[in-house]
Structure formats: C-alpha cells, structure tokens
Amino acid sequence: MALRTVKYILVATFSLFTIFFSAPLLAQHDTTHSGETAGKGEHEAAGGHEEKKEGFDAAGVIFGHILDNHEFHITEYKGSDGAEHSISIPLPVILYSKEKGLSLFSSSRFEHGHATYNGYKITSEKIVAVNEDGSINESIKVYDLSLTRNVVQMMIALAVLTWLMLSIAGAYKRGHGVTSAPKGKQNLLEVLIIFVRDEVARPNLGKKWQKYLPYLLTTFFFILINNIFGLIPGTANVTGNIAFTVVLGLISFVVIIASTNSHFWGHIFNPPGVPGFVKPILVLVEFLGVFIKPFALIIRLFANMVAGHIIIICLISLIFIFGEMNKAAGWGTSPVAVGFTVFIYMIEVLVAFLQAFIFTNLTAVFIGSAFEGGDHEGETLHV
Structure with missing residues (x-):
C-alpha cells in the first residue's frame, strides 16, 4: 500500500510539473511571436521591405483543436476574392462587467477575432474589454459566462x-x-x-x-x-x-x-x-x-x-x-x-x-x- 502511494506521489509530482511548466512555454511562444512581429514592424518602418510568408502553423492547429472555443470550427476555404473564409457554427457569448452590465450576442460578431463588438474583442480565445482605439482596457473586469x-x-x-x-x-x-x-x-x-x-x-x-x-x-x-x-x-x-x-x-x-x-x-x-x-x-x-x-x-x-x-x-x-x-x-x-x-x-x-x-x-x-x-x-x- 505504501509503495503504491509513493508511486501515486511521483506521478502526481510529475503531472503537476508538466502542467505548470507548459504554461511558461506557451507564454514564451507567444512572446517570441510578438517579438518577431514587432521586429518586422520596426524593419518596415525603417524603410526596409520584407515579404511576409505565412506557413502552416501546426501548433496553432493543435491547440486550436484541444482548447476550448466560442464556436465550432469546421473548415476554411479560399473564396473567389482570394481571401480565406471559415465555416463555423457560432455560439452565444454572455459577458458581464460592472461598467458595461450584461451583454448577450453571437460569437460571429467578432469575425473570428478580426473585429470588436460592444466594447469587447477576443484574443487567444479570451474575451477582453477594449477602448475606442482598440487597445485592451485592463481596468474592466470581464466575467465570461458564455456557452x-x-x-x-x-x-x-x-x-x-x-x-x-x-x-x-x-x-x-x-x-x-x-x-x-x-x-x-x-x-x-x-x-x-x-x-x-x-x-x-x-x-x-x-x-x-x-x-x-x-x-x-x-x-x-x-x-x-x-x-x-x-x-x-x-x-x-x-x-x-x-x-x-x-x-x-x-x-x-x-x-x-x-x-x-x-x-x-x-x-x-x-x-x-x-x-x-x-x-x-x-x-x-x-x-x-x-x-x-x-x-x-x-x-x-x-x-x-x-x-x-x-x-x-x-x-x-x-x-x-x-x-x-x-x-x-x-x-x-x-x-x-x-x-x-x-x-x-x-x-x-x-x-x-x-x-x-x-x-x-x-x-x-x-x-x-x-x-x-x-x-x-x-x-x-x-x-
């Protein structure tokens, strides 16, 4: 019994280490990506020109599948206008904040993260309040009760x-x-x-x-x-x-x-x-x-x-x-x-x-x- 319990402790310790260690890795990935984007912006502002080539984002596909979302994403296709379009089933968004009160609307209002609606926007599948210029308003606490x-x-x-x-x-x-x-x-x-x-x-x-x-x-x-x-x-x-x-x-x-x-x-x-x-x-x-x-x-x-x-x-x-x-x-x-x-x-x-x-x-x-x-x-x- 004691040996089995010790095994449980080792498994639990390893599992906790894996869970908490994975969060900094994800944060580091996002930070690096942002840093690369900022670097490109500075290069273009200095007069340089670099063609942006988007590759297949395997990590984005994997985490997009296993993590929660505000819609059922089915597939994507390229329209006659050359733009990417998504086929998805939007879900109800239910938000509450002391400043804005209760808000109820469809997740399609966010246009897959490209638009803001009613003073909110979605970033990395998290809904946050924004100012008029589109920047995040950290002073507003948003309670997400969405389905x-x-x-x-x-x-x-x-x-x-x-x-x-x-x-x-x-x-x-x-x-x-x-x-x-x-x-x-x-x-x-x-x-x-x-x-x-x-x-x-x-x-x-x-x-x-x-x-x-x-x-x-x-x-x-x-x-x-x-x-x-x-x-x-x-x-x-x-x-x-x-x-x-x-x-x-x-x-x-x-x-x-x-x-x-x-x-x-x-x-x-x-x-x-x-x-x-x-x-x-x-x-x-x-x-x-x-x-x-x-x-x-x-x-x-x-x-x-x-x-x-x-x-x-x-x-x-x-x-x-x-x-x-x-x-x-x-x-x-x-x-x-x-x-x-x-x-x-x-x-x-x-x-x-x-x-x-x-x-x-x-x-x-x-x-x-x-x-x-x-x-x-x-x-x-x-x-």
Missing part, C-alpha cells in the same frame, strides 16, 4: 445520455427485454450495463454494489459518450479538458469520503503492526493518498484523451509541413500519414471505451477501499 463549445457539447452529451436511459427504461416497463429479447440500442447498452455491474460494481463493492451502481453507470456512460463525440471531426475534446476531469474527480472524491468509516481512518492515522518510528512517515503518506487517488483519476483521463488527439493532428500536420518544403514530399508523405492516422483513430475508439471503464473501475476500487474492513472484508460474491 463555449465544451459546454454545449457536454450539454448535448447529457441530453443524449438522458434520452438513452429513459428510452431503455421505458422499453423495460413495456416488457421488452423481460418477456422478449431486447432489440436495438437496448440490446447494445444492456451488455455494457451488465458488464459494469458484474465486472466493476460487484467485485469491488461487495453487498453495497446496488447503492453505488447508479453513480458508476452514470459516470461510465457520461465519459463514454463524451469520448465518442470527441472523435467526430469538428467537435470538441471535452474529456481532454482539465476542468471537465477535475469536476469528475471532485465528485468521485466526495463519494469516496462519504463512504469512509472509522476502520478506514483508523488505518490512516494509526496503521496497525507498524513500528512507532515509521508511523509519522506512513501516516503522512497514507493521508496524502486520500487526495492523490482522485487526482490520479483526473490526470489519467485528461492525459490519455489529449494525447490521442494530439498524435492524430500531428500525423495530419506532417503532410502540410512536408508539402511546404516540397510538393513531392507532401504527396509522398500523405499515404503514410493517412495510414497511421486511421490506425491511431481506430485505437482511439478503443481508448474511448477503455478510459471510461478505467475511470469507473478505479472509482469503484477507491470507494470499496473506503469502507473495506467495516462490513464486507473478505466477502466473496459468486454470480
């Missing part, structure tokens, strides 16, 4: 989950699947429900499995639906958003803590059979383990769902990167990049199910360990 694509897609996933469960419940009430064989979506989801019940809830929760099964099923299907939606081109990677996984982890943490008993806390603060000089260290490690367990759930789901999407986008980006070097290289890279992309995409379909199962199963394991020894220690179920 971003992550929020909208999560609401859609919740609606789909509710519809599926209610329709299946209605089918069972009418006798389908009871007096006759289940059909359609009822037949598909019944397999998953039985799997969660027999492979997750019963082995880990003992005789209390019925109490926690509704929560485990809700968690499993909610993550699964969001994972599958995230594989559709043009949609958001909701489960790859750290805010989403943090909320799921906190909910699991509350359920775990609410399930603890005196036996659990007794082993935390007074480990039996341990020498006295070791107890202070072990108590600290075990107490930190209470918080590291949900943190491991958060990081595991977030990292796995982000990694797969980044790999797919990187493989596709290779076509454009080599194409800028040489058209023949771009065409030659295309079959290899597309082949690996299809392969990784198929793996991501498996990962969508696997990560939903792992999050649900670990949650059940942590809940079971919270009341283990209280009233079902050593209990074995045979189904």
Whole structure:
C-alpha cells in the first residue's frame, strides 16, 4: 500500500510539473511571436521591405483543436476574392462587467477575432474589454459566462445520455427485454450495463454494489459518450479538458469520503503492526493518498484523451509541413500519414471505451477501499 502511494506521489509530482511548466512555454511562444512581429514592424518602418510568408502553423492547429472555443470550427476555404473564409457554427457569448452590465450576442460578431463588438474583442480565445482605439482596457473586469463549445457539447452529451436511459427504461416497463429479447440500442447498452455491474460494481463493492451502481453507470456512460463525440471531426475534446476531469474527480472524491468509516481512518492515522518510528512517515503518506487517488483519476483521463488527439493532428500536420518544403514530399508523405492516422483513430475508439471503464473501475476500487474492513472484508460474491 505504501509503495503504491509513493508511486501515486511521483506521478502526481510529475503531472503537476508538466502542467505548470507548459504554461511558461506557451507564454514564451507567444512572446517570441510578438517579438518577431514587432521586429518586422520596426524593419518596415525603417524603410526596409520584407515579404511576409505565412506557413502552416501546426501548433496553432493543435491547440486550436484541444482548447476550448466560442464556436465550432469546421473548415476554411479560399473564396473567389482570394481571401480565406471559415465555416463555423457560432455560439452565444454572455459577458458581464460592472461598467458595461450584461451583454448577450453571437460569437460571429467578432469575425473570428478580426473585429470588436460592444466594447469587447477576443484574443487567444479570451474575451477582453477594449477602448475606442482598440487597445485592451485592463481596468474592466470581464466575467465570461458564455456557452463555449465544451459546454454545449457536454450539454448535448447529457441530453443524449438522458434520452438513452429513459428510452431503455421505458422499453423495460413495456416488457421488452423481460418477456422478449431486447432489440436495438437496448440490446447494445444492456451488455455494457451488465458488464459494469458484474465486472466493476460487484467485485469491488461487495453487498453495497446496488447503492453505488447508479453513480458508476452514470459516470461510465457520461465519459463514454463524451469520448465518442470527441472523435467526430469538428467537435470538441471535452474529456481532454482539465476542468471537465477535475469536476469528475471532485465528485468521485466526495463519494469516496462519504463512504469512509472509522476502520478506514483508523488505518490512516494509526496503521496497525507498524513500528512507532515509521508511523509519522506512513501516516503522512497514507493521508496524502486520500487526495492523490482522485487526482490520479483526473490526470489519467485528461492525459490519455489529449494525447490521442494530439498524435492524430500531428500525423495530419506532417503532410502540410512536408508539402511546404516540397510538393513531392507532401504527396509522398500523405499515404503514410493517412495510414497511421486511421490506425491511431481506430485505437482511439478503443481508448474511448477503455478510459471510461478505467475511470469507473478505479472509482469503484477507491470507494470499496473506503469502507473495506467495516462490513464486507473478505466477502466473496459468486454470480
């Protein structure tokens, strides 16, 4: 147990280091880019002329896909006028500030970041207040309550989950699947429900499995639906958003803590059979383990769902990167990049199910360990 907790601490430390270290890197990238732009401006002001050649921005494409946005961006095309046009689905923008009050309008008013509206503009997917000359007004605090694509897609996933469960419940009430064989979506989801019940809830929760099964099923299907939606081109990677996984982890943490008993806390603060000089260290490690367990759930789901999407986008980006070097290289890279992309995409379909199962199963394991020894220690179920 102590060894496993130490592993959790190492993973958590590395994950925190990665998260906080990535922010300065992004800031440095933006600063460098701004510095290059300023340098070009000074060169042109001094009378020099340098033709601006825009290349393929792989980093922009990657972060534009995995980060949140105020619209569903589908694609871009070059019109007859030679200008780039975007095809996207705008979303509602809801802003509040003490100076301007409540503002409600469509994100299309920003024209993909090229325009200001009602004293606001969007920069790096963050909406800020601006002065009349277009400069940022830092004295105005803007509260962004907008329905971003992550929020909208999560609401859609919740609606789909509710519809599926209610329709299946209605089918069972009418006798389908009871007096006759289940059909359609009822037949598909019944397999998953039985799997969660027999492979997750019963082995880990003992005789209390019925109490926690509704929560485990809700968690499993909610993550699964969001994972599958995230594989559709043009949609958001909701489960790859750290805010989403943090909320799921906190909910699991509350359920775990609410399930603890005196036996659990007794082993935390007074480990039996341990020498006295070791107890202070072990108590600290075990107490930190209470918080590291949900943190491991958060990081595991977030990292796995982000990694797969980044790999797919990187493989596709290779076509454009080599194409800028040489058209023949771009065409030659295309079959290899597309082949690996299809392969990784198929793996991501498996990962969508696997990560939903792992999050649900670990949650059940942590809940079971919270009341283990209280009233079902050593209990074995045979189904």
